[in-house]
Amino acid sequence: MNALIKIFAVFVAILLLYIFPISAAFDQQDDVSELVVLRATTSFVDAVTDKGYLSPTMYNDFMRAIQETGNSFDVQMEHGQKTYDPVYTDPADPNTFTGDYAVHYNTFYKTQILAVLFPNSAAGKDDPARRYRMHEGDTFYVTVQNTNRTNGTILHDFLNNANSPNEKIFIPYGGVVRNEND
Numbered sequence: 001m002n003a004l005i006k007i008f009a010v011f012v013a014i015l016l017l018y019i020f021p022i023s024a025a026f027d028q029q030d031d032v033s034e035l036v037v038l039r040a041t042t043s044f045v046d047a048v049t050d051k052g053y054l055s056p057t058m059y060n061d062f063m064r065a066i067q068e069t070g071n072s073f074d075v076q077m078e079h080g081q082k083t084y085d086p087v088y089t090d091p092a093d094p095n096t097f098t099g100d101y102a103v104h105y106n107t108f109y110k111t112q113i114l115a116v117l118f119p120n121s122a123a124g125k126d127d128p129a130r131r132y133r134m135h136e137g138d139t140f141y142v143t144v145q146n147t148n149r150t151n152g153t154i155l156h157d158f159l160n161n162a163n164s165p166n167e168k169i170f171i172p173y174g175g176v177v178r179n180e181n182d
Helices: 002-051 056-067 110-117 151-160
Strands: 073-088 097-109 139-146 170-176
Touching (some): 002 151, 056 110, 073 110, 097 110
Antiparallel strands (some): 073 097, 073 139
């Protein structure tokens, strides 16, 4: 009985002295990674909405900043554009304008944006043709979420005999385009 108590005491001491501090350090590492990704995402979106365009250099700098955390990420981008089209009773006759406008919403996603940033051409990275341009009043939205299991998640799942989802870091951020610079 006495030996059993000693074994239990050693087990508790190991948990308190080693496992839980390591778990806390991993959780803190995840928190720091989340802050780094949040800062990089807000800076990226704010720069895009301030300038009114997205360049390959801006995108690459953003991706490099979030990858420095050591995690892998799924980055989704969305550009929303609102257009106003005049309404005519007879589209062939401009004199039949009703005074109303039809509102249409167009949405462009990551694959369409990256096709402009990284075309299959020999254009340099600073070539203005490789800028994805937006108009004042458009929206730009980015969602970043990790795809790997962080050390904190792995240890937490081990200690709790659980199977947590991979997504420990999830940052949605967006804004309205304020300028149209070239």
